[in-house]
Amino acid sequence: MNSTELDLPRQPVLDERKQAKKRRFNPRTRGDYFWGYLMIAPTVLGLLVFSIWPVFQTLYFSFTSWGSFGNYEWTGTDNYKAMFADPMFWMALRNTFIYTCVTIPCAIALSIVAAVLLNQKIRGVTLYRTLYFLPVVTMPSAVAMVWKWLYNADYGLINYLLGAIGIKGPSWLTDPDIALYSMVIVAVWAAIGNNMVIFLSGLQGIPVSYYEAAAIDGAGSFKNFIFITLPLLTPTIFFVTIISLIGAFQVFDLVFMMIGPNSIVIEQTQSVVFLFYKNAFMLNNKGYAAAIAMVLFVIILLVTIVQMKLQKKWVHYS
Amino acid sequence: MNAKTARSAQKLVVHAVLIIGAMFMVGPFIWMLLTSVKTFGESTLVPPVIFPAKFQWHNYKDVTAVLPFVHFYWNTVISSVAKTLGQLLLCSLAAYSFARIEFPGRNVIFIIVLSVLMVPSQIHILPQYMIMKSLGWLNSLQALIVPGLFSAFGTFLLRQFFMTLPKELEEAAKLDGCNHFQIYYRIMLPMVVPGLIALSIITMLWAWNDLLWPLVVNNSPEKMPLSVGLASLQGQNLTNYPVIMAGAVLAIWPMLLLFLLLQRYFVEGITLTGTKG
Structure with missing residues (x-):
């Protein structure tokens, strides 16, 4: 699995495109991406739901007026x-x-x-x-x-x-x-x-x-x-x-x-x-x-x- | 000889200033304790009596009869501990990934996470409240815990710790065939323990003392944490200060005890992060 890494010094210098291609198919890099995304996923998704999206929701709500049953309507800049x-x-x-x-x-x-x-x-x-x-x-x-x-x-x-x-x-x-x-x-x-x-x-x-x-x-x-x-x-x-x-x-x-x-x-x-x-x-x-x-x-x-x-x-x- | 006298005079002044300061800082606590064991009559005497004729420990029983303090403790302890453990796990996972793994979009995502730090929490409260409501989570432990599990601050703090570790560590582990989770769990996590401690202390403190969010989501006495319980105590019992003070003592002693036991870590936590909220 690590052969690419170990062989690298003996190989002639690869041009950038080849190197990029190589990296894409390197199973270790793919593994990196997988773990990278998986490990941030809970926090990032949680923040999206509970912190980031709410900013836009609050912004939107600030242009609305609320009734007593949780219904609201757009009122522009009235607030x-x-x-x-x-x-x-x-x-x-x-x-x-x-x-x-x-x-x-x-x-x-x-x-x-x-x-x-x-x-x-x-x-x-x-x-x-x-x-x-x-x-x-x-x-x-x-x-x-x-x-x-x-x-x-x-x-x-x-x-x-x-x-x-x-x-x-x-x-x-x-x-x-x-x-x-x-x-x-x-x-x-x-x-x-x-x-x-x-x-x-x-x-x-x-x-x-x-x-x-x-x-x-x-x-x-x-x-x-x-x-x-x-x-x-x-x-x-x-x-x-x-x-x-x-x-x-x-x-x-x-x-x-x-x-x-x-x-x-x-x-x-x-x-x-x-x-x-x-x-x-x-x-x-x-x-x-x-x-x-x-x-x-x-x-x-x-x-x-x-x-x-x-x-x-x-x-x-x- | 003269210089020596001057120096001890200076020390005396320093101590005088510090003692006055200490009285200002501790006085309210002492008065709270003393009031909590007085009769209502004693508490309203002018001039005030310092010690009660007889220690009225039953005030503590009385306050737990007025309000379900057992529930308050349960809700506060469970929600603070759950929030702390959850953040430790989720933040350290994300922090490790941001600090040690290269993947496309890492920097952009990290900046988005950081941007959360700029936003005051009040911005989130209305939408979060509506999420809780639509899930049917109002007046539940989940409402106190779940929105607090995800922390941009904790991720940022722990990332700083992960960044300082040498690269050779994971190179060696990779050669041994470890995947990233194994590197994180077996090698890196034990090395960022000071960061984990700081984050736990701060999260625990925030969670224990928080008022606004629990006030919004949990208003039935069985589901309230201590902070909201105190608020409702004040509403019910406007004048009986000995009983109110007993309630306040009940609410603060666990954190004070924890602080006295783990003083060094509290101070390090605050120094690292700046604030309690």
């Missing part, structure tokens, strides 16, 4: 027109943007601080890392419930502690100006451990020689951080930013569990995905929901592209 005229949609977009733009920088800044502090040889470093990581493995719906309790205006621990130092705590989850930021705090809390371990591995990739050189120049640890650590960490920051952006734009669990569909501040807090869920599965506006999903897709795509373009300006690859 998009309605969406762009819908203050709820703009509100959801605004909420999502604020949530994203506040959560990500705070989470990244705090997790860099945590990573730098925990990248030293100090006592209890493993324990600290473990504790900081706990929220990452905790079910978001449980997280939301705990924070809802902590935020409770009457019996919540947070307002009691604030009261103890003379601050009158707000109504965290019912004040329309505050509720969105209450979500941000929880999101930052939940993201720190996740980002921290990525930054830690980024920090460990920075060669010690840089710091040794700086030590000869007499640089202090703050200077080290600004001029060595931070620039060399920019690829990691970029990676974390991209990942966090995509995640933040899809926020749902916190809105659904901590605020809830019946809250008086739901309009001031609902995210784009929550609006999608509400329209698709609570109001049966599936066509409209599909249009929302498409817009979300486009926004995430655009933001990612912009980030990719901008990275040349601030990311250092050594």
Whole structure:
């Protein structure tokens, strides 16, 4: 079976066409094709059915209107027109943007601080890392419930502690100006451990020689951080930013569990995905929901592209 | 001597910052645990009591009386494990093929697979829901498992691992007459175990914690996973926080325990893949 392979060196050089012909009839290559296609088949077919075709279906649905029995009819761009005229949609977009733009920088800044502090040889470093990581493995719906309790205006621990130092705590989850930021705090809390371990591995990739050189120049640890650590960490920051952006734009669990569909501040807090869920599965506006999903897709795509373009300006690859 | 004092002062500050940070990170967990063993009356005291007069363990029994937690556990465990095992098998097969076998159209197909990574999952939910509905799979374990078996992300991740293995390995195996499945199964798979572990951890974590998809497909209590169970608990029992907290503890302890046992792998998994979702 392997004779062709073994004989090859002794043969005169074949011209390309002959070689191609030879390859076509080589039983081993045919075997390769067979195994190649067979092994990707389940995943590729599954993705076609559950992920790729649905994109086109959702696109199609976004031009339809749905009746109560699952019947739908083509209505052209009506859903998009309605969406762009819908203050709820703009509100959801605004909420999502604020949530994203506040959560990500705070989470990244705090997790860099945590990573730098925990990248030293100090006592209890493993324990600290473990504790900081706990929220990452905790079910978001449980997280939301705990924070809802902590935020409770009457019996919540947070307002009691604030009261103890003379601050009158707000109504965290019912004040329309505050509720969105209450979500941000929880999101930052939940993201720190996740980002921290990525930054830690980024920090460990920075060669010690840089710091040794700086030590000869007499640089202090703050200077080290600004001029060595931070620039060399920019690829990691970029990676974390991209990942966090995509995640933040899809926020749902916190809105659904901590605020809830019946809250008086739901309009001031609902995210784009929550609006999608509400329209698709609570109001049966599936066509409209599909249009929302498409817009979300486009926004995430655009933001990612912009980030990719901008990275040349601030990311250092050594 | 001065430098030494300065250094230990600095260390003290670092520890102070880290301890405050740790209190912020762990405080909610401790408060959840403490609340879960208080009476309703104790939970609403102002100023709050830290420890209950008597530990009210029956809150845990009460919450399982309100909602079928046994079913929740069963649904979550079965669906997370099935999804994880399924992805390990299917993704590693596809990843091996994309990384090690040459066949016509390989690159085009791989790019199509990769393009799935660009699409937010909400795009798939409506059509997936309709597939489940037309198959009669709403409120079933299949609904939680089957759409999650195929992962572009897992395929991409494992392909990276397969790519790094030396070519000589399969050349030698081929000379011995192994076909690709045998090479994959006997030689290559054992060499990408770190990748398999990372993928299992991440898939397990996502599957265990996922809310939106199960909320859409499974709304009967017997078929709900823990995450949706918590959502319905909140709907039923708006004010009795000790019981609600008991439910939350019941939902999170298995993952926390798994993390404490397999810490290194969790951290490696997150570092490799970036995120939990």
